[in-house]
Amino acid sequence: MSYELLREQCEAYLLGGLEGEELQHLQSRIDNNDPECLEALREATELVAQLGHAAPLAEPPALLRSRILNAARAEKRTSALPVSNWAAYTGWAVAAALLIATLVNRNGLTAIRQELAEARGEVSRLTLKSDQYRKVASILMARDAQVIRLTATAPEAPQFRAYWSKESGLVLAGSNVSAPASGRTMQLWVVPKTGKPVSAGLFAPDSTGQVILIAENVFANPGDAAALAISDEPMGGSPQPTTTPAWVGKLGD
Amino acid sequence: MLFFLMSMAGLGGARPVRPVAEWDGFIQGIRQGDDRALGALYDASSRLVYSVVLRIVGNAADADEVVQDVYAQVWRSAGDYATERGSASAWIVMMARSRALDKIRSRATREQRETQLDVVAETHAKEDQPEQAVMKRQARSIIQSAMATLAPEQRQVIEMSFFMGLTHSELAARLGQPLGTIKTRIRLGMNKLRDSLAVGGLA
Numbered sequence: 001m002s003y004e005l006l007r008e009q010c011e012a013y014l015l016g017g018l019e020g021e022e023l024q025h026l027q028s029r030i031d032n033n034d035p036e037c038l039e040a041l042r043e044a045t046e047l048v049a050q051l052g053h054a055a056p057l058a059e060p061p062a063l064l065r066s067r068i069l070n071a072a073r074a075e076k077r078t079s080a081l082p083v084s085n086w087a088a089y090t091g092w093a094v095a096a097a098l099l100i101a102t103l104v105n106r107n108g109l110t111a112i113r114q115e116l117a118e119a120r121g122e123v124s125r126l127t128l129k130s131d132q133y134r135k136v137a138s139i140l141m142a143r144d145a146q147v148i149r150l151t152a153t154a155p156e157a158p159q160f161r162a163y164w165s166k167e168s169g170l171v172l173a174g175s176n177v178s179a180p181a182s183g184r185t186m187q188l189w190v191v192p193k194t195g196k197p198v199s200a201g202l203f204a205p206d207s208t209g210q211v212i213l214i215a216e217n218v219f220a221n222p223g224d225a226a227a228l229a230i231s232d233e234p235m236g237g238s239p240q241p242t243t244t245p246a247w248v249g250k251l252g253d
Numbered sequence: 254m255l256f257f258l259m260s261m262a263g264l265g266g267a268r269p270v271r272p273v274a275e276w277d278g279f280i281q282g283i284r285q286g287d288d289r290a291l292g293a294l295y296d297a298s299s300r301l302v303y304s305v306v307l308r309i310v311g312n313a314a315d316a317d318e319v320v321q322d323v324y325a326q327v328w329r330s331a332g333d334y335a336t337e338r339g340s341a342s343a344w345i346v347m348m349a350r351s352r353a354l355d356k357i358r359s360r361a362t363r364e365q366r367e368t369q370l371d372v373v374a375e376t377h378a379k380e381d382q383p384e385q386a387v388m389k390r391q392a393r394s395i396i397q398s399a400m401a402t403l404a405p406e407q408r409q410v411i412e413m414s415f416f417m418g419l420t421h422s423e424l425a426a427r428l429g430q431p432l433g434t435i436k437t438r439i440r441l442g443m444n445k446l447r448d449s450l451a452v453g454g455l456a
Contacts, residue, residue: 007441008440008444011439011443012421012436012439014347015414015415015439016354016410016414016418016419016420017414017419017420017421017424017436017439018421019420019421019422038337038424039336039340042337042338042339044372045338045339045343045344045347046323046339047345047443047446047447047450048339048340048343048415049340049343049445050396050414050450051347051396051411051412051446052301052304052305052346052349052350052415053396053397054309054396054397054412054415055303055304055305055307055401055416056304057300057309058300058303058304058308058316059300059303060299060300060302060303060317060320061313061317063290064299064320064321065295065296065299066315067321068295068320068321068324068325069291069292069295071325072288072323072324072325072328073288075325075328076286076288076330085363101370141321143314143317143318143321148345158454202359215422222320223306
């Protein structure tokens with residue numbers, strides 16, 4: 001077979017047109033890394049891919065970029081978590097500790113038990129964090145996720161951002177957020193188009209000022225909501241807002 | 254800790270659509286887990302990828318999903334990309350086509366897709382930087398000019414192959430033509446396309 005014919009077969013192969021013996025023969029050469037065939041396939045790929053430019057030009061939705069990048073970042077962070085290693089390590093640690101426990105005195109056993117309890121606590125925290133990342137990733141990757149920016153009523157205050165998917169839930173994120181006063185907490189509200197605000201959860205920033213709040217099933221349909229709001233409330237939260245919301249974000253803005 | 258949630262970059266400008274070494278550089282960055290490289294690749298390629306996918310799947314909702322899958326696959330499998338197998342742009346376009354065809358094959362009926370294809374409207378892209386817009390227009394113009402040199406029956410079978418993923422036998426049945434005729438049309442059309450694109454500097 002001439003090189004030109006081989007290249008034509010590769011083009012037909014890439015277009016999905018090749019069938020039967022021709023397909024089997026070419027596939028076999030590709031699988032065997034036949035150098036001539038791979039070169040023909042490379043050339044054919046460059047040509048066939050150019051056909052993509054024949055598609056009418058269309059603009060991707062503006063939110064698609066951030067959804068893709070946020071999903072990639074979330075995936076990177078989730079995969080970096082050593083949860084499974086921790087779990088495996090803990091299994092061995094428990095077995096080793098039980099073995100050691102039979103060989104040590106009562107005081108030593110108490111100390112080992114305490115260390116085991118701490119190790120289990122650490123595993124639980126890591127597992128919780130991993131689950132949280134996975135949940136956030138699923139919301140960000142949801143096709144119907146919409147972004148709601150919550151703007152502060154006070155100047156210089158940080159902005160919150162919420163991502164809301166009917167299928168996957170609601171996540172609120174913020175950074176550089178100041179801690180509420182002693183005995184107080186921050187409360188997220190879903191403000192429906194009609195009716196009273198519904199609590200979507202209590203939160204406070206961590207030691208670095210970061211906030212992440214995952215709220216699931218807060219509302220059957222985001223389309224029924226008019227806005228999200230955050231207010232300062234007494235510790236334990238309130239059934240309805242007792243202060244003027246410090247942040248508000250309208251849906252659809 | 255979760256600062257990434259707050260970074261929502263705006264759309265960047267488009268890059269030329271012809272195969273460029275720049276895309277290979279982005280892939281290298283992605284291999285090292287650099288999400289900025291993924292953003293740069295998206296800015297350079299998303300209009301082409303989205304256009305191909307939308308043309309195949311026929312509706313915006315499915316196109317969004319497929320395009321998201323394509324970049325997720327790029328993110329996860331950039332390490333599998335081998336420059337000796339072809340340019341990064343060809344790799345991504347072919348991946349987008351493959352994912353989009355998978356999507357329509359999973360649908361219940363092809364009739365629905367064909368109806369939708371008829372109503373896909375061409376939308377105009379956000380303005381590019383002037384030199385990028387010129388290069389992009391030139392590239393598209395060369396491709397479309399090359400396609401225009403094909404006999405209508407050649408263009409028809411090539412477009413149906415690429416955008417509908419039909420085999421030669423399916424094309425023959427669909428068009429009521431002998432299998433040999435379909436193969437000849439595709440072969441002659443692709444040869445002519447290669448010659449035209451070589452003259453235009455794109456192949």
